[in-house]
Amino acid sequence: MESAFEIIAEPNRRAILSLLVSSQQSVGEIEHQLRMPQPTVSKHLRVLRDAGFVESTVDAQRRLYRLKPEPFQEVDAWLAQFRRFWSAHVDALERHLDRMDHQQYGSSTPTKRKTKEKTTRPKPRT
Amino acid sequence: MESAFEIIAEPNRRAILSLLVSSQQSVGEIEHQLRMPQPTVSKHLRVLRDAGFVESTVDAQRRLYRLKPEPFQEVDAWLAQFRRFWSAHVDALERHLDRMDHQQYGSSTPTKRKTKEKTTRPKPRT
DNA sequence: GGAGTATATGCGTGTAAAGGTATATAAAGG
DNA sequence: CCTTTATATACCTTTACACGCATATACTCC
Numbered sequence A, B: 001m002e003s004a005f006e007i008i009a010e011p012n013r014r015a016i017l018s019l020l021v022s023s024q025q026s027v028g029e030i031e032h033q034l035r036m037p038q039p040t041v042s043k044h045l046r047v048l049r050d051a052g053f054v055e056s057t058v059d060a061q062r063r064l065y066r067l068k069p070e071p072f073q074e075v076d077a078w079l080a081q082f083r084r085f086w087s088a089h090v091d092a093l094e095r096h097l098d099r100m101d102h103q104q105y106g107s108s109t110p111t112k113r114k115t116k117e118k119t120t121r122p123k124p125r126t
Numbered sequence C: 001g002g003a004g005t006a007t008a009t010g011c012g013t014g015t016a017a018a019g020g021t022a023t024a025t026a027a028a029g030g
Numbered sequence D: 001c002c003t004t005t006a007t008a009t010a011c012c013t014t015t016a017c018a019c020g021c022a023t024a025t026a027c028t029c030c
Helices: A011-022 A027-034 A038-050 A070-098 B011-022 B027-034 B038-050 B070-089 B091-103
Strands: A054-059 A062-067 B054-059 B062-067
Touching (some): A011 A038, A011 B070, A070 B070, B011 B038, B027 B038, B027 B062
16 A cells, blocks of 8 residues: 555545545544444545545544645646646546446445456446 | 556556557557566556556557546546645645735745645645 | 467466454543 | 543455466468
8 A cells, every 4th residue: 555546546535535625524424424334434544644645633532634635746746647648638538427426335336346358349337 | 446546556557557658559568668577568458448548459460559538537537626625735825925926016025935824734745 | 381479368376455343542421 | 430422443354456377369471
């Protein structure tokens, strides 16, 4: 788990980060809004904090978590090299994004996928 | 491996993608430049193609791979919600202050612009 | 057709990460 | 104190993925 990219590969962690955009949140608030078990939330927050995506402050028994910008900038910096390339294809973006759902905990088919395909062409996404 | 984020979590795949920014490449060229075994390259390319990051054309026995923009845009779209946040913490603020300095006719404003932030100050990038 | 080249895929293996459950720590309130 | 609330962590199990190696496919040229 060394790079920022591996951190945001996990859908639940991305959901947590998106939640924190609006404002800082306690573990319980995240747990309730995302409907995931508290230990799961705590563990993901630990990973996020170790990677510098969030920081926390103590409020009585609560911990309030909020975003930190650095790792996002790291991802953005990598992405930058491709930006000039994709700007010519903006139209295709909308078609692609239309097929994306907003994933929530438990709805993302977390495991179990045996592939038995012999395609040579790009595979249609779900 | 359903999301674009999981695809780019793998360092070798990111390296391949970065290679393809300059121009399309054959499997052998990628293999040589990145010094990884040919099956590894082929397998990563398969993953990248299934996810829509690259496409290939046939040139005799060779396959030429090049980038496709959509998944990058998907990542960028997710990142966008945080961009507001982090630019508020660094870029926009500094640029704003710079502009104020430069706009001032006969500006005598001091250059030391240390601003107060309510949260931890972003560190300079490593 | 056979040899050589270029790429893809199948199989077995190790490893690490994610989830579940239980429990530990810590603070607040009676 | 003892209980309740809030969060963290430990342990265990499952699984997926990345790799190495071997082999299959496919094209070219003799």
